[in-house]
Amino acid sequence: MQNTLPETQSRRLLGKVALITGAGRGIGLAAAKRFVREGANVFMTDINASLVEQEAAKLVAEGFTAAAARHDVTHEDSWKEVCTAIVARFGRVDHVINNAGSFTLGSAEDAAFDDWRKTMAVNSDSVFLGTRAAIELLKANGGAIVNVSSIMGLVAESNLAAYCASKGAVRNFTKAAALHCADQGYAIRINSLHPGYVATPLIEEFIHTMPPDAAKAAEDELLNHRIPMCRMARPDELAAAIFFLCSDDASYMTGAELVADGGYTAR
Ligand SMILES: NC(=O)c1ccc[n+]([C@@H]2O[C@H](COP(=O)([O-])OP(=O)(O)OC[C@H]3O[C@@H](n4cnc5c(N)ncnc54)[C@H](O)[C@@H]3O)[C@@H](O)[C@H]2O)c1
Numbered sequence: 001m002q003n004t005l006p007e008t009q010s011r012r013l014l015g016k017v018a019l020i021t022g023a024g025r026g027i028g029l030a031a032a033k034r035f036v037r038e039g040a041n042v043f044m045t046d047i048n049a050s051l052v053e054q055e056a057a058k059l060v061a062e063g064f065t066a067a068a069a070r071h072d073v074t075h076e077d078s079w080k081e082v083c084t085a086i087v088a089r090f091g092r093v094d095h096v097i098n099n100a101g102s103f104t105l106g107s108a109e110d111a112a113f114d115d116w117r118k119t120m121a122v123n124s125d126s127v128f129l130g131t132r133a134a135i136e137l138l139k140a141n142g143g144a145i146v147n148v149s150s151i152m153g154l155v156a157e158s159n160l161a162a163y164c165a166s167k168g169a170v171r172n173f174t175k176a177a178a179l180h181c182a183d184q185g186y187a188i189r190i191n192s193l194h195p196g197y198v199a200t201p202l203i204e205e206f207i208h209t210m211p212p213d214a215a216k217a218a219e220d221e222l223l224n225h226r227i228p229m230c231r232m233a234r235p236d237e238l239a240a241a242i243f244f245l246c247s248d249d250a251s252y253m254t255g256a257e258l259v260a261d262g263g264y265t266a267r
Helices: 026-037 049-061 076-090 113-138 161-184 201-208 212-226 235-246
Strands: 017-021 041-046 066-070 095-098 143-148 188-195 257-260
Touching (some): 017 026, 017 113, 026 041, 026 049, 026 235, 041 049, 041 076, 049 066, 095 235, 113 143, 113 161, 143 161, 143 235, 161 188, 188 235, 201 212, 235 257
Parallel strands (some): 017 041, 143 188, 188 257
């Protein structure tokens, strides 16, 4: 089925197929919306099956081609099921966006080991499993993989020890995987994306866990002192960066890190 698009859309991914993890909300959902508007067929996955199925159904109701599946990105068997399902549904895959992730609080001194392991599983193991699965899907015909890291993969915060470690791992694993694909002669580009603060449910839920005064002080510090552009990103601004990395405009980019942070790491 052809996607119906407003005249103004470029449809630069017409006929392409994209697998996007953590697509039930936030950055992943914004990427799915951008990709269908560019003409792609999207396979949206999330550990929250009802949420992602609901969002995919809304896109289908708008005339786009989207499918959804429950997926736990930390489990190898779940990756196998999803890869089988996307090939059965669309017959090909061109782009894989390893986006699902979460965070836990804790410093090098007080982070619970269990939280460390959970964070590494959802942010780092997932990207290893997802990149390996993606290479298998893409190596015959080529394509692009985007691994969503964070500015916390480049710089650090003392109370985000496990998150910083997990996102740093994504950054450098992405380079190793990109080099491997180039060495093998696969036409697969793999890059990492490093968002700054993005106004998604992840951040909103975190702010709501804080007492109102502390939340207000944290927001003031962030917007007025830490982020040069004095605002958080909108999810669609990160979706644009993901789209760029998958598009032919990024044809000479592999093993690179793209930062979209309103200037945060320029200080
Ligand atoms: N929001 C930010 O400020 C920010 C900044 C830098 C990086 N990031 C990264 O961007 C990515 C997306 O973040 P977001 O803000 O959109 O988060 P979000 O919490 O709004 O959405 C993440 C989605 O991932 C899903 N998910 C969580 N664990 C999963 C699992 N094991 N398997 C499959 N799906 C799972 C959740 O159900 C959710 O729908 C994450 O990797 C995050 O670390 C976010």
